[in-house]
Amino acid sequence: MSLAMNAESQPAYYGESLQELFEGIMGTKDNEERIRLNDSIINIIDKYVESEEVLKHKFTDIRYLGQILSPDSKLKIITWNLVLTDGTNKYFCYIIRKGKRRDPNRIYKLTGVNMDEPPDTQKTYSSENWYGALYYDVRPFRHKWNTFYVLLGLDHTNLNISTKLIDILTFTDDGGIIFGKDCITREGENKYRELLVYSADGVVTLRFNGRKSIIFNHLVPVSQFRQDTPGYYVPEFSFDRYYLKKGMWIFEENIEPKMRK
Numbered sequence: 301m302s303l304a305m306n307a308e309s310q311p312a313y314y315g316e317s318l319q320e321l322f323e324g325i326m327g328t329k330d331n332e333e334r335i336r337l338n339d340s341i342i343n344i345i346d347k348y349v350e351s352e353e354v355l356k357h358k359f360t361d362i363r364y365l366g367q368i369l370s371p372d373s374k375l376k377i378i379t380w381n382l383v384l385t386d387g388t389n390k391y392f393c394y395i396i397r398k399g400k401r402r403d404p405n406r407i408y409k410l411t412g413v414n415m416d417e418p419p420d421t422q423k424t425y426s427s428e429n430w431y432g433a434l435y436y437d438v439r440p441f442r443h444k445w446n447t448f449y450v451l452l453g454l455d456h457t458n459l460n461i462s463t464k465l466i467d468i469l470t471f472t473d474d475g476g477i478i479f480g481k482d483c484i485t486r487e488g489e490n491k492y493r494e495l496l497v498y499s500a501d502g503v504v505t506l507r508f509n510g511r512k513s514i515i516f517n518h519l520v521p522v523s524q525f526r527q528d529t530p531g532y533y534v535p536e537f538s539f540d541r542y543y544l545k546k547g548m549w550i551f552e553e554n555i556e557p558k559m560r561k
């Protein structure tokens with residue numbers, strides 16, 4: 301069956317093919333075969349994001365493909381990663397921004413490779429030097445009369461360290477994208493993003509808790525001698541948060557999270 305199909309039948313066909321390809325990657329230890337299968341995934345997603353249905357459609361039952369849509373329905377992010385047997389972890393990301401009025405959607409295609417160190421909290425990144433992550437939630441917010449997007453993501457930094465992050469996505473006047481904005485404040489310091497760096501054996505919660513709050517586990521070192529070693533931080537049962545006030549995300553320690561309905 302050809303990929304050149306009408307827009308109404310494309311999503312269902314793409315879903316079946318994607319499921320088979322991801323299962324094929326998980327079922328082989330041959331790096332060349334994993335890369336070949338992943339190239340086929342890229343080829344399908346390239347076509348899928350150009351379809352008219354992309355902002356309305358969501359694949360179901362595809363475990364390894366991240367798909368998030370902003371509550372204002374103006375931004376969709378698709379991410380996945382490819383892990384090779386040498387530990388290399390490659391990230392792939394498509395950002396689809398709804399076009400204004402009758403303009404076509406704007407599509408950004410990014411690739412990144414896991415780095416030995418997590419992203420810098422005091423710098424911005426662009427599509428050219430994107431650090432690589434799997435984003436699993438996104439919300440719009442207003443900052444100085446502009447609409448920005450706050451992202452929640454995960455980076456498998458290496459075999460010993462995982463990183464969850466809060467980042468800010470903005471768009472330039474000429475249509476470029478920027479990751480990072482100094483509207484995150486903690487203990488008197490403005491940051492471009494927040495990182496939760498912890499032992500890869502741990503499980504850390506980072507999620508929205510209402511429209512204007514982001515909660516996460518408080519992290520502590522496993523011993524007083526490991527305070528400068530991020531891989532030896534683990535979650536406590538207490539929670540901290542960032543709450544939105546006048547366009548700024550402000551840190552608050554030791555909070556009582558609201559229960560989800």
